[in-house]
Amino acid sequence: MSTLLLTGADGFIGSQLVPIIRSSFSATLWAGGKTDYPSTRVSLTEPATYPAPDVFDPIQQLIHLAAMTKKVNPDHTPPELYRTINVDGTNILLSWLDAQPLTHILYVSTCDVYGAVTGEISETTPPAPADPYAESKLAGENAIRAYAERRGVPWAVARLGNVYGPGEGAYGKFIPAVIELAFSGKPIRIHGIGATRRDCVFLSDVAVALAWIAQQRLVGIFNVVSGSAVSLRTIAETVVRLAGSASDIVFDSAYGDGPDRVFKPSRLLGSGWLAKTALADGLRAEIDFQRSLCP
Numbered sequence: 172m173s174t175l176l177l178t179g180a181d182g183f184i185g186s187q188l189v190p191i192i193r194s195s196f197s198a199t200l201w202a203g204g205k206t207d208y209p210s211t212r213v214s215l216t217e218p219a220t221y222p223a224p225d226v227f228d229p230i231q232q233l234i235h236l237a238a239m240t241k242k243v244n245p246d247h248t249p250p251e252l253y254r255t256i257n258v259d260g261t262n263i264l265l266s267w268l269d270a271q272p273l274t275h276i277l278y279v280s281t282c283d284v285y286g287a288v289t290g291e292i293s294e295t296t297p298p299a300p301a302d303p304y305a306e307s308k309l310a311g312e313n314a315i316r317a318y319a320e321r322r323g324v325p326w327a328v329a330r331l332g333n334v335y336g337p338g339e340g341a342y343g344k345f346i347p348a349v350i351e352l353a354f355s356g357k358p359i360r361i362h363g364i365g366a367t368r369r370d371c372v373f374l375s376d377v378a379v380a381l382a383w384i385a386q387q388r389l390v391g392i393f394n395v396v397s398g399s400a401v402s403l404r405t406i407a408e409t410v411v412r413l414a415g416s417a418s419d420i421v422f423d424s425a426y427g428d429g430p431d432r433v434f435k436p437s438r439l440l441g442s443g444w445l446a447k448t449a450l451a452d453g454l455r456a457e458i459d460f461q462r463s464l465c466p
Contacts, residue, residue, distance in 0.1 A: 172197045173274070174228045175385065178215070178264065179237030181206045183338050184279070184331075187378040188236070195386055199227045203237065215260030221267050230271040234385055235261065235315070236279045240342065241304050250303035257307035258314060265318045275388045276326040278315040279381065280308045282394060282432070284330060293435040294330075294392045325390045329381055332396035332434065336374025336453060337460030346371070346454070349407050350461050353416035360421045363428030365404025370434050372397040373448035373456075383444045393439040397446040400433045406454070413455050 174197040179185040181202035189208060192198045200210040214220045215237055239256040241248065261278075285292050286299035300306040312328050319326035333344075340347035352359045372395060380395045407420050 173231045174199065175232040175234065176201065176227075176230045176268075177234045177236065178213070179203070179235075179279075180208075180210050182236060183342070184334065184374065184377055184381075185236050186338075187336075187374050188234070188381055191378055191382040192234070192385075195382060196232065197228060199230060201237065215264055216255055218263055218267070221263075224267070224270045230268065231273060232275045232277075232385055232388075233268065233273060234277045234279065234381060235264065236381075238279070238308070238311070239304075241302075246302065246304065248303070250306075253303045253307035254310070257304075258310045261311045261314050265314065273322065273324045275385065276315060276319050276324055277381065277385050278312060278326070278328050280312050280328050280330045281305065282330045282332045282396070282434075284309045284312070287430050289430055291433050291435045292394070294394055294438050325388055327384050327389050328392045329384060329395050330392065331377060332370045332372050332394065333432065334374055334377050335371050335457060337457050338374070339457070340461060345369075345403065346406060346410070346457060347461065349410045350414065350458055353410050353414040353418050353458075354462070354465065356417045358419045358421045359407050359411070360423050361403050361407060362423050362426035364422050365402055365407065365420070365428070367403050367429040368400040368431040368433055369403065369406070370396045370398070370400045370432055371406070371450060371453070372446055373453035376446040376448050380439060380444050380446075383442070384439070387442065389439075389442055391438065393442075394434055394437040395439060396434045396437055398434060398436055398440060399446075399450075400431065401450060406450070409451055409454055410458065413451065414458050 176199045178201045180200035181204045201213040202210040283305035284298040286301040335346045
């Protein structure tokens with residue numbers, strides 16, 4: 172059984188990935204905070220927190236998930252903080268891994284690296300990051316690629332689409348905001364006529380996709396998306412219906428609809444992975460989770 176290091180084991184996606192990884196690999200888990208499972212507290216940017224290389228079994232595979240991500244929109248995070256954690260921290264980690272017999276590296280990135288591109292997006296679409304977060308993730312991709320190619324280690328990059336599911340409320344995203352409004356019965360305001368389309372992929376499907384890339388030791392860039400785009404209006408209407416809410420959906424004509432985020436069939440779909448969670452099922456799970464948090 173291959174020994175795999177997972178960074179970011181305490182995060183929104185990482186905590187969902189842990190049980191899958193532990194069933195398929197001899198897992199070494201690094202986290203920035205407390206976890207309900209055995210893990211090592213490591214700060215990417217602080218080498219003093221890194222364990223001695225011989226503490227664990229030799230590490231053969233890496234899933235690098237730990238990162239500084241956007242928490243609110245608009246985002247006021249200092250750009251240098253993104254670079255310090257997502258780029259400098261990644262390079263420090265890679266230096267630590269010099270002594271390990273790596274056979275595969277998977278870096279978890281974001282479809283934000285494509286920027287506000289129009290039309291269908293594929294893995295061959297040129298990156299055009301439009302904010303400091305996306306710029307830092309693309310720089311992290313480049314650091315991973317350069318390191319892996321220097322060492323002759325197969326590498327993969329997973330660019331995640333709009334990941335949703337229980338726990339995403341901490342990131343100030345559209346779906347949890349709509350759910351909160353639906354619970355309160357307040358109007359749900361959407362720009363334009365709500366025609367903007369998003370590719371929403373459920374949390375558990377993303378975790379399975381990452382594990383699949385690692386298990387198959389796939390190589391190259393992979394968009395982790397559902398392959399099915401839906402409008403913001405459809406999302407809001409589905410939330411209102413599933414939550415049994417009396418909220419009205421109000422369209423703000425003062426603003427136009429935003430750019431669509433539509434993807435061509437992902438290379439990952441061709442490898443044998445398939446997103447299995449229907450939008451209504453995923454939204455129901457998130458609604459139930461947020462309801463469980465209500466006093």
